[in-house]
Amino acid sequence: MANRRALEKGISLAEVVMVAAIGLTLFAMAVPAAQNDDVAGSVARNIVSDAVRARSHSRRSWETVTMQIDVGSERWRTVKQDGTYLLSVGADDNGWHDAPPGVDFQQIEGQPTDLTFLPNGRASESTSARIVTGGTEWEIHVDRLSARVSAFPVQ
16 A cells, blocks of 8 residues: 555656646747847847947958948948948848848937947947837947947836
């Protein structure tokens, strides 16, 4: 009789399957909401990555490099001092990266949107732009003195 009770104390395969099914259902409901919030952050990270690359190219080649953010068309590109484009993965023939549908760029009042990196490691001026999708907003900022590029969610 003691052996029979010991066998009854565990959990059955049916219980494990039921708990897994409930967990997967909850996960499936949570993923679309998390993906919507991450779209603006993903675009912000892409822009920061391209801006850091532009700053690095400016220092390495000793030429001014400007990252243009086209607020009206929700796109961005990097232009070298000689007018050619610094091509990167996902850019079209003119160097433009298009934001995914539903992502809007906004200019912050009093702030330019073009990020110009100087060969001395600084930016021409402090700049900021905002990326908005649904209820999520991210802000990209470049400090003039350090040319530090940062992106953060707006609370």
